[in-house]
Every structure is written in structure tokens, then in C-alpha cells.
Amino acid sequence: MPADLDPVTRHPKAAKPGEPVGMHNATCYGCGDRSPHGLNIVNIAGEGFTVHADMRVEPWMEGGPGVIHGGLLSTAFDEVMGAVPKLVAGAAVTGHLEIDYLKPVPVGSVVRIDAELLGMKGRKIYTKGVAHLVDSDEPLAISHALFITIKGREHFSAYVENSQAADEYRPYFAP
Numbered sequence: 765m766p767a768d769l770d771p772v773t774r775h776p777k778a779a780k781p782g783e784p785v786g787m788h789n790a791t792c793y794g795c796g797d798r799s800p801h802g803l804n805i806v807n808i809a810g811e812g813f814t815v816h817a818d819m820r821v822e823p824w825m826e827g828g829p830g831v832i833h834g835g836l837l838s839t840a841f842d843e844v845m846g847a848v849p850k851l852v853a854g855a856a857v858t859g860h861l862e863i864d865y866l867k868p869v870p871v872g873s874v875v876r877i878d879a880e881l882l883g884m885k886g887r888k889i890y891t892k893g894v895a896h897l898v899d900s901d902e903p904l905a906i907s908h909a910l911f912i913t914i915k916g917r918e919h920f921s922a923y924v925e926n927s928q929a930a931d932e933y934r935p936y937f938a939p
């Protein structure tokens with residue numbers, strides 16, 4: 765992370781502490797409420813530049829016997845940390861995501877991910893996430909991710925016809 769970070773302020777339209785950050789796409793696998801096989805994560809804005817979300821580890825999320833699949837946990841990290849840019853900028857996509865898996869996360873538990881802004885430099889937004897059980901502060905996994913702000917229309921226009929919600933997006937992407 766660069767030493768000469770930009771000053772950051774909360775975006776005037778950002779969710780207030782305690783409010784849902786809001787879906788970025790209703791058919792998103794991570795947060796969409798119309799994703800048929802999705803995680804349905806609800807991101808909640810916190811104080812400062814933080815976001816958190818709880819996720820019940822369902823039997824279909826199993827990787828090793830009785831524990832969550834690491835790739836699914838990484839998706840959850842991506843989703844919760846990916847909501848941080850909405851507090852300070854706008855649409856952003858993941859450029860880099862890394863995770864240290866410290867302890868197994870049991871099926872049947874409720875895992876909480878706490879995400880925070882580490883800093884911003886130009887289009888680059890540096891974040892950290894910690895996963896722990898809702899009733900424990902012991903970290904089970906720690907993630908660092910870099911998000912890059914984008915112009916939504918430019919970034920997705922070549923792909924939007926593949927969307928499950930292509931019909932709804934078409935007017936926004938019309939030339």
C-alpha cells in the first residue's frame with residue numbers, strides 16, 4: 765500500500781451506520797436477492813469506513829467434512845470487502861484478493877466478516893477483512909483486497925447481455 769494515501773470522506777449518498785449498503789446487482793451471486801444459488805449476503809455499513817455481514821454456513825457450503833469450502837469463504841470476503849468502496853467512492857471491482865485461513869469454519873455456525881478501509885490512492889481502494897464467529901472475536905481468516913473504481917456502463921457494456929437481468933439493464937446501456 766502506498767505511503768502517500770489520499771484523504772477520504774464518506775460519500776454523501778453512502779449508507780449510514782447500521783443501514784444496509786444495498787445490492788449492487790440483484791442477480792449478484794454474493795449479495796443479490798434474485799440470485800437462485802447465491803449467498804444472499806446483506807452488507808451493513810458501520811462507523812467510520814467499515815462494513816460487516818453475517819453468513820450462516822449451510823450444509824451445501826461444505827468443503828472439508830463439516831467445514832466451509834475455502835473458495836466460498838473467499839467469495840464472502842470479496843462481497844463484504846467489495847461493499848467498502850461504496851462508502852467512499854462508487855462502483856469498484858476486485859483487482860487483488862488474498863486470504864490467510866487460520867482456523868476451520870464449521871458448518872452450522874454463523875460467521876461474521878468485518879471489513880474496513882485501509883486507504884485509498886486514486887482509483888485504488890485498499891481493504892482488510894476479518895472472519896470470526898458471531899459469538900467470538902477469535903479470527904478464523906484474514907483477507908486483504910484491492911478494489912479499483914470503474915465506470916459501470918463502460919466496464920459492463922460488453923457483458924450485460926449475459927446477465928440474468930439483461931432485460932432490465934438494457935435501457936441503462938442503450939446507446
Ligand SMILES: CCCCC/C=C\C/C=C\C/C=C\C/C=C\CCCC(=O)SCCNC(=O)CCNC(=O)[C@H](O)C(C)(C)COP(=O)(O)OP(=O)(O)OC[C@H]1O[C@@H](n2cnc3c(N)ncnc32)[C@H](O)[C@@H]1OP(=O)(O)O
Nearest residue numbers: 788789842843846855856857858859860886912916917936
Ligand atoms: C448506469 C449503468 C450501471 C450498470 C452497472 C450496474 C451494476 C454494477 C455496479 C457495480 C458493480 C461493481 C462491483 C461489484 C462489487 C462487488 C462484487 C464482488 C467484487 C467482484 O467480484 S468484481 C469481479 C472480479 N474482478 C474483475 O472482474 C476485475 C477484472 N479486471 C479489470 O477489469 C481491470 O483489470 C481493472 C478494471 C481492475 C483495472 O483495469 P483498468 O484498465 O481500468 O485500470 P488499470 O489497469 O490502469 O489499473 C488502475 C490502477 O490499479 C492498479 N491495479 C490494477 N489491478 C491491480 C492488481 N491486481 N494489483 C495491483 N494493482 C493493480 C494499476 O496498477 C493502476 O494503478 P496506478 O493508477 O497507480 O497506475
